[in-house]
Amino acid sequence: MKKKYFINANIIDPKNSLNEKGGLIINEEGKIEAAGKKVNKNNIPSREKYIDVNENFIFPGLVDMRVFVGEPGYEYKENFKTLSNAALSGGVTSVVTMPNTNPVIDNVSMVDFLKRRGRDKSKINIFPTASLTKNLEGTNMTEFGLLQKKGIIAFTDGLKTIQNSRLMSRIMNSACDLKCLIMQHAEDSDLAKYGMVNDGIISTKLGLQGIPDVAEKIIIERDLTLLEEYSCRYHISQISSAKSVDIIKIKKQNLKFSCGVSINNLSLNENDIGNFRTFLKLSPPLRKEEDRLSLVDGLKNKVIDVIVSDHKPEDEEQKRLTFAQAASGSSGIETLLSLSLELYHNESIKLETIIQALTSNPAKILKINKGNLDIGNDADFCIVDINKPWIVKKDNLISKSKNTSIDDKKLQGKVTNTFVNGVELFKL
């Protein structure tokens, strides 16, 4: 591989507090040799070719902490190859995959399969999670230690919540012993039973069973109470309401844990569901505008650490149903960055904070050396024209499934090039 020089870029690398005009040098091994203002036209050897980025932005490759891939079992919804292509077009170079597959990722042999498929078919970095409980049943723990040794990055039941408090306390103890990361999808299953949308005026108007915001708060409060006794690496996958933001803000003062939010909950509210748009049936549900604003505030004030796409590909058959019967979730990995940039363009959040929540923060929680432009690190990065206008069209999505929550939405900002290990794998 030839050395690559990029100049005339706006570089943001939150981990290294880099936010300046400059360039990037990638060495022959695909590693970062230099980044920042010291890289410019004048100190590049004259015989070398360079790439003028035209004042576009260079960000570290995004780390998406919540992605559903169809392998194994649902390859018709998404496989590693289609996921990689979709991710690359959105500047995402590392993903954490959920264990809600068929069969479930709950034993060592499944991890071998995943690693092999990930290596052979994926162009991006795959960090698989395993389930917290066998077959996601919420009763017996999986082998955290052995699974972690095989390369499992974290443990979560993905779409499901550990409801049993005693089990949760034991999970936390084990996680503490084995130093593994626990990620909880916080929702009390009884309070949320048969629920589809936020409990409020929209559920009343559409005649759909509501999910109250306390269903989320009650699990967060329980887990954080347990965490005070049984300290471990604990992460709340995603929150949706102002009440959750409030409790996390208080608890963060003397407790160490982290928390994420889906870009859907940051950008949309329950009114967007309109006339039974099943693509906006999400878990956690979209809530009120006040909740959305509170989440934006939480991100701004570092109460929320991470933005995730909550990429959940579903084929047409699962969505062309009545709202009650339709599957939940939306395909969002390729629009994650562009939709996040909306929060910058409407002056809600600083650009650096957004990029931090998409790169260095998730990497830090996961303890992986990704999402940064460290010297010597793999050159995973993207070039972004943050002002480029475009319109999301579901038929133009690269992902195998077209269930975007933001069909026809006008966005500003598009990834133009994505590199993994110094190799350009996506070009607009």
Next chain:
Amino acid sequence: MAIKSDKAVKISQKHLLGIQDLSISDVNYILNESKKFIKLNKSKNKKLDTLKGKTQINLFFEPSTRTQSSFELAGKRLGADVMSMNIVNSAIKKGETLMDTAMTLNAMHPDLIVIRHQDSGACNLLSQKVNCTVINAGDGRREHPTQALLDALTIIEKKGKIQGLRISICGDILHSRVARSNIYLLTMLGAEVNIIAPTNLMPKEIEKFGVNKFSDIREGLKDSDIVMMLRLQNERMNSSFLSSNREYYEYYGLTPDKLNYAKDDAIIMHPGPMNRGIEIDTNLADDINKSVIQEQVEYGVAVRMACLKIFCE
């Protein structure tokens, strides 16, 4: 008997999916047409040829006695060819989705599909995929527009107006599409609507629809002109919405002493089917001086004839 309608008046919607979609002039148009059919239904020859040559399919995914027979009769009296699908024997039971059933039926070129479905929004989904007019005969807990229209017609026939009346709706509001459609329609027509239910059966933020809510039936019934009782959906009992039928009857069942809080000339309505001795005292339900439950059924046919005619045009 020939019935002529005002040619200038037109309905704003292609489908009748809910009261929420209708304008006040749509509603008045339907109610005025309905009045003409009340007379027709009382006459000796009840058959018209208004919908001659038209095909109406009744697609009922939920059990129904009065609504299904009412729609069937309405279609037949207007001269349409009416087919009622028996869902128990249909491909739905073999796993066919609503959309596929819709496409199959669509290929048979019906002019009207009347649908009842257990899921809210099912009629909306159907209407997006078929070419003909869709009439909602009840979707989940969302809307039951013809029920609300027949209730409004009954009130107008009995009280001469709706504007300014105090109308109390009592019972399982949470699971009731009848309550929702009535709230939209009666508030639109200028009534003051009181909603009475135990908090467990009260939908969230219902007050935002411009109604007053009460958990005490006596307070809610005070000075009411109309008392509309809803069916307690007994199948919900085991989910701990309520402790028992007898406690419900004690606190929310309509009895003569509770009715005393309403106006002396208040009338009692119920969309049926009734649970006697649970939500309503059996003698009150049969009291022809107060109860208009039979008239509701009668006017139901008229309202559905008007809807079929108007939306099929």
